Amino acid sequence: MATVVLFLSLIFAFLLSISPPSSAQQQPLNTISSFNFSNSPWRPNQNQILLSPNSIFAAGFRSQPSSPELYTFSVWYHNVSEETIVWSATGNSWVNGSAALVITASGQLRLNFSGRNLWPQNASGNPNSTRLSLRSDGNLIYSNWQSFNFPTDTILPNQNINGSGITSKNGKYSFSNATDLLFNSTDSYWEAYKGNAFQNLNDSGTLVQANGGSFVTADLGDSRWRRLTLDDDGNLRIYSYDPDQRLWVVVWKAIQEICRIYGTCGPNAICISDGQNSSTSCVCPPGFKVTLGGAKEKGCEIKIPIKVPKNTKFLRLDYVNYTSGVNYTIGVNAKNLKSCEASCYNNTKCLGFGFKYDGLGYCVLRLERLIYGYWSPGTETAMFLRVDKSETDETNFIGMTNLLETTCPVNISLPLPPEESKTTRRNIAIVCILFALELISGVGFFWGFVKKYIKYRDMAQTLGLEFLPAGGPKRFTFAELKAATNDFSNLIGKGGFGDVYKGELSDHRVVAVKCLKNVAGGDPEFWAEVTIIARMHHLNLVRLWGFCAEKGKRILVYEYVPNGSLDKYIFQRGRGNFTESDEMEMDPVSENGQNPILDWSVRYRIALGVARAIAYLHEECLEWVLHCDIKPENILLGDDFCPKISDFGLAKLRKKEDMVSMSRMRGTRGYMAPEWVKTEPITSKADVYSFGMVLLEIVTGTRNFEMQGSTKNSEEWYFPGWAFEKVFKEIKVEDILDRRIKHSYDSRAHFGLVDRMVKTAMWCLQDRPEMRPSMGKVAKMLEGTVEITEPRKPTIFFLGDD
Ligand SMILES: *[C@@H]1O[C@H](CO)[C@@H](O)[C@H](O)[C@H]1NC(C)=O
Ligand SMILES: *[C@@H]1O[C@H](CO)[C@@H](O)[C@H](O)[C@H]1NC(C)=O
Ligand SMILES: *[C@@H]1O[C@H](CO)[C@@H](O)[C@H](O)[C@H]1NC(C)=O
Ligand SMILES: *[C@@H]1O[C@H](CO)[C@@H](O)[C@H](O)[C@H]1NC(C)=O
Ligand SMILES: *[C@@H]1O[C@H](CO)[C@@H](O)[C@H](O)[C@H]1NC(C)=O
Numbered sequence: 069m070a071t072v073v074l075f076l077s078l079i080f081a082f083l084l085s086i087s088p089p090s091s092a093q094q095q096p097l098n099t100i101s102s103f104n105f106s107n108s109p110w111r112p113n114q115n116q117i118l119l120s121p122n123s124i125f126a127a128g129f130r131s132q133p134s135s136p137e138l139y140t141f142s143v144w145y146h147n148v149s150e151e152t153i154v155w156s157a158t159g160n161s162w163v164n165g166s167a168a169l170v171i172t173a174s175g176q177l178r179l180n181f182s183g184r185n186l187w188p189q190n191a192s193g194n195p196n197s198t199r200l201s202l203r204s205d206g207n208l209i210y211s212n213w214q215s216f217n218f219p220t221d222t223i224l225p226n227q228n229i230n231g232s233g234i235t236s237k238n239g240k241y242s243f244s245n246a247t248d249l250l251f252n253s254t255d256s257y258w259e260a261y262k263g264n265a266f267q268n269l270n271d272s273g274t275l276v277q278a279n280g281g282s283f284v285t286a287d288l289g290d291s292r293w294r295r296l297t298l299d300d301d302g303n304l305r306i307y308s309y310d311p312d313q314r315l316w317v318v319v320w321k322a323i324q325e326i327c328r329i330y331g332t333c334g335p336n337a338i339c340i341s342d343g344q345n346s347s348t349s350c351v352c353p354p355g356f357k358v359t360l361g362g363a364k365e366k367g368c369e370i371k372i373p374i375k376v377p378k379n380t381k382f383l384r385l386d387y388v389n390y391t392s393g394v395n396y397t398i399g400v401n402a403k404n405l406k407s408c409e410a411s412c413y414n415n416t417k418c419l420g421f422g423f424k425y426d427g428l429g430y431c432v433l434r435l436e437r438l439i440y441g442y443w444s445p446g447t448e449t450a451m452f453l454r455v456d457k458s459e460t461d462e463t464n465f466i467g468m469t470n471l472l473e474t475t476c477p478v479n480i481s482l483p484l485p486p487e488e489s490k491t492t493r494r495n496i497a498i499v500c501i502l503f504a505l506e507l508i509s510g511v512g513f514f515w516g517f518v519k520k521y522i523k524y525r526d527m528a529q530t531l532g533l534e535f536l537p538a539g540g541p542k543r544f545t546f547a548e549l550k551a552a553t554n555d556f557s558n559l560i561g562k563g564g565f566g567d568v569y570k571g572e573l574s575d576h577r578v579v580a581v582k583c584l585k586n587v588a589g590g591d592p593e594f595w596a597e598v599t600i601i602a603r604m605h606h607l608n609l610v611r612l613w614g615f616c617a618e619k620g621k622r623i624l625v626y627e628y629v630p631n632g633s634l635d636k637y638i639f640q641r642g643r644g645n646f647t648e649s650d651e652m653e654m655d656p657v658s659e660n661g662q663n664p665i666l667d668w669s670v671r672y673r674i675a676l677g678v679a680r681a682i683a684y685l686h687e688e689c690l691e692w693v694l695h696c697d698i699k700p701e702n703i704l705l706g707d708d709f710c711p712k713i714s715d716f717g718l719a720k721l722r723k724k725e726d727m728v729s730m731s732r733m734r735g736t737r738g739y740m741a742p743e744w745v746k747t748e749p750i751t752s753k754a755d756v757y758s759f760g761m762v763l764l765e766i767v768t769g770t771r772n773f774e775m776q777g778s779t780k781n782s783e784e785w786y787f788p789g790w791a792f793e794k795v796f797k798e799i800k801v802e803d804i805l806d807r808r809i810k811h812s813y814d815s816r817a818h819f820g821l822v823d824r825m826v827k828t829a830m831w832c833l834q835d836r837p838e839m840r841p842s843m844g845k846v847a848k849m850l851e852g853t854v855e856i857t858e859p860r861k862p863t864i865f866f867l868g869d870d
């Protein structure tokens with residue numbers, strides 16, 4: 069369908085381009101600064117706009133791009149290359165050329181159309197003096213009436229969100245009471261933390277909530293044009309206008325995984341998203357087919373209706389979750405899979421159940437209906453669908469081992485060629501089954517075929533089954549990289565994984581070229597890992613553009629991040645040990661021409677960005693990836709000090725022993741979780757520990773193994789324990805703050821940020837892995853969207869061997 073539309077619109081665009089430009093476009097634009105009784109009426113074809121004093125916003129009749137004879141009376145961002153409507157008088161409906169905006173003799177502002185007034189509510193003033201004007205903040209004003217009280221799908225900075233709430237342009241989704249995102253006016257798929265209503269978005273990029281809580285945008289602090297919009301896909305996003313790229317960029321969104329939004333697919337269907345560009349597709353589970361006569365969004369129906377409930381079996385779909393609504397869901401405390409299955413089997417209304425292999429007995433029965441299904445590794449759940457015994461379909465949602473492992477080098481350590489080829493065979497088999505199923509059910513209709521092909525290509529990508537090399541990272545030749553780096557002459561870093569050189573590709577992209585040492589495994593494994601790394605996209609991860617595997621060399625080609633690594637900014641160079649008497653006040657802008665000293669809000673943004681990226685690696689991307697070497701050297705700073713994590717995914721290429729000895733050698737012992745030196749399994753919580761240490765360093769501006777304070781050189785001294793004593797026992801937060809910017813610590817403005825960073829760090833640094841929060845939780849703790857309870861003191865567990 070989409071292809072047809074695209075095709076038709078291409079033809080249309082072509083026809084338009086050869087026909088003479090329409091007369092409306094040729095008329096000179098008539099700009100007014102206010103609209104009053106003597107200007108009335110204002111008709112759509114007048115080509116007139118009302119401009120705000122700062123020229124950023126404009127109001128007027130805008131025609132619909134696809135049918136230019138239809139209009140809305142709107143307010144839009146005018147002074148941007150991507151003009152964006154932020155308000156419409158008629159919401160989702162359109163008027164034609166016969167409409168008019170009038171101020172009547174009695175002073176009422178009306179949008180006349182077909183004998184009715186479509187202006188939202190009664191706007192009245194004095195006809196002799198009242199004017200319609202547009203303020204510089206985008207608020208359209210007429211007497212006591214203001215457009216900020218009647219938002220459509222967008223909230224502008226400093227506009228109160230309370231009141232009537234906003235609705236997506238297509239009318240499917242609403243943000244109700246400024247707390248709940250609703251599908252179909254009733255089903256809530258997202259709620260502001262603790263039901264605390266949003267109040268407004270302020271100029272610096274903070275979304276203020278009623279209780280003083282807040283969400284912050286990725287570009288917090290920058291003065292940019294922003295807007296909070298409920299998009300047609302049901303996600304609530306904050307966009308920020310990037311004047312350099314000249315486009316709107318998403319700097320915050322309520323929902324990370326788009327398939328968790330209700331109503332994307334119809335009943336029984338499963339929503340799958342390609343994490344990269346937030347496109348989604350809907351697929352039918354095994355045993356189901358597309359509802360007859362329906363579009364793919366309409367949903368699926370069972371192929372063999374269940375007549376005898378006892379004559380059924382269950383198909384397991386890994387990582388799939390459905391809802392049935394509160395009245396159709398039963399939570400069972402099941403001992404194991406068998407007993408969970410039995411309770412569903414016994415219930416004639418039960419259509420399936422969700423089960424977690426975590427030994428904690430998560431078992432949820434879904435009765436009567438299956439809606440809002442989606443696939444996501446984050447669910448860690450398998451869905452068991454009830455089908456007739458005679459059903460021959462086999463499950464195509466596989467990939468979960470019975471015990472979920474968060475893998476680091478320990479578990480998947482080394483070459484596994486048999487495994488590798490097995491998965492490839494499996495992957496190909498899945499794709500083949502999908503194709504076969506589809507071809508059988510939807511025979512030979514050309515457009516249908518194309519549509520399905522695209523659908524399954526998307527799904528295959530999502531499931532990580534991409535076998536088309538075109539989608540993978542670029543393979544460079546050694547000669548190419550040699551030329552790009554000028555024979556590896558510009559060494560910019562020496563990391564644990566190898567040396568890094570700066571270079572420039574033939575297309576003038578500046579790159580960082582990392583020559584790996586001691587890489588385990590052969591070519592296929594390297595290729596497989598690199599493909600996985602290249603598939604990870606996040607604002608706060610360094611992009612991998614390509615690689616080279618030639619003559620035993622293993623080289624990765626990354627985007628070049630200009631500002632260097634975090635350690636250069638937070639630690640004082642060449643001044644390792646200093647004592648408390650060594651009080652120095654330094655110019656925060658530059659320290660002997662060195663790097664600028666980062667202020668609190670920049671530090672906070674860095675911490676948050678890093679936390680989000682690690683959470684993405686752990687929880688959201690399609691493979692579980694542990695970083696295993698988080699430290700300030702691996703956090704690079706891009707434009708505007710946007711943090712970018714490097715070296716992620718590389719841990720998989722190494723052995724545990726290697727990691728431990730390497731880290732000791734390089735003196736990064738200080739970042740390693742206790743379990744590295746015990747014989748315990750390494751889980752994602754090891755990264756949480758390392759992050760906690762980095763977080764504490766960001767606050768203190770001191771290396772954790774470089775002593776600060778009088779207890780230095782003591783065997784008993786443990787940095788997190790020391791910080792805990794200062795902050796929570798002695799209540800002297802100032803004592804641990806980076807003394808270079810201590811003086812700029814305005815406790816009112818920064819207390820919240822610093823307090824959250826310190827408390828979160830304490831939780832991350834707990835000795836026992838299970839005491840530490842997950843990285844997703846850590847990000848929320850930093851954001852302030854979950855409550856942080858009082859941490860326990862991080863205890864001393866292990867004193868280095870030096
Ligand atoms: C209405 O606006 C016009 C300019 O658009 C101005 O000349 C006129 O004085 C205004 N009338 C009133 C009553 O403000
Ligand atoms: C926005 O307005 C300013 C000042 O009026 C102007 O210099 C700039 O070019 C405008 N930008 C766009 C995108 O129109
Ligand atoms: C505008 O729409 C109205 C009814 O909605 C119709 O009566 C009228 O003819 C239309 N006018 C134009 C110019 O299309
Ligand atoms: C708008 O509607 C009002 C009330 O029906 C009428 O008095 C007025 O003449 C109309 N104005 C225009 C320009 O259509
Ligand atoms: C609109 O409000 C004004 C005063 O606020 C009132 O006089 C008028 O009758 C109202 N008109 C309608 C149609 O409600």
Ligand SMILES: *[C@@H]1O[C@H](CO)[C@@H](O)[C@H](O)[C@H]1NC(C)=O
Nearest residue numbers: 173174175193194195196197
């Ligand atoms: C508008 O001005 C006229 C004369 O200039 C006056 O008669 C009329 O009462 C005024 N209308 C209002 C609502 O003040």
Ligand SMILES: *[C@@H]1O[C@H](CO)[C@@H](O)[C@H](O)[C@H]1NC(C)=O
Nearest residue numbers: 217228229230231232267268
């Ligand atoms: C919205 O909240 C502001 C304060 O934040 C208050 O002044 C205003 O009256 C509220 N508006 C509505 C419609 O509730």
Ligand SMILES: *[C@@H]1O[C@H](CO)[C@@H](O)[C@H](O)[C@H]1NC(C)=O
Nearest residue numbers: 244245247248249250254256
């Ligand atoms: C919104 O608030 C109203 C009144 O406070 C309440 O009845 C309604 O349930 C709320 N809606 C949601 C989705 O929370």
Ligand SMILES: *[C@@H]1O[C@H](CO)[C@@H](O)[C@H](O)[C@H]1NC(C)=O
Nearest residue numbers: 251252253254331334335439
């Ligand atoms: C929306 O809700 C109504 C009843 O409230 C229901 O009849 C309708 O099927 C729902 N639509 C969707 C798409 O779920």
Ligand SMILES: *[C@@H]1O[C@H](CO)[C@@H](O)[C@H](O)[C@H]1NC(C)=O
Nearest residue numbers: 254255256392393394395396
């Ligand atoms: C659940 O059932 C109760 C009682 O039958 C009813 O009042 C309530 O509206 C139902 N809730 C939903 C979401 O259907």
Ligand SMILES: *[C@@H]1O[C@H](CO)[C@@H](O)[C@H](O)[C@H]1NC(C)=O
Nearest residue numbers: 407408409410411412413414
């Ligand atoms: C299922 O039903 C059978 C008999 O109808 C009963 O013996 C059994 O205990 C039930 N199992 C569960 C889990 O309810």
Ligand SMILES: *[C@@H]1O[C@H](CO)[C@@H](O)[C@H](O)[C@H]1NC(C)=O
Nearest residue numbers: 389390391422446447448449
């Ligand atoms: C499955 O989806 C429901 C409804 O969205 C949600 O409440 C539940 O937490 C999800 N289960 C898992 C394991 O994610």
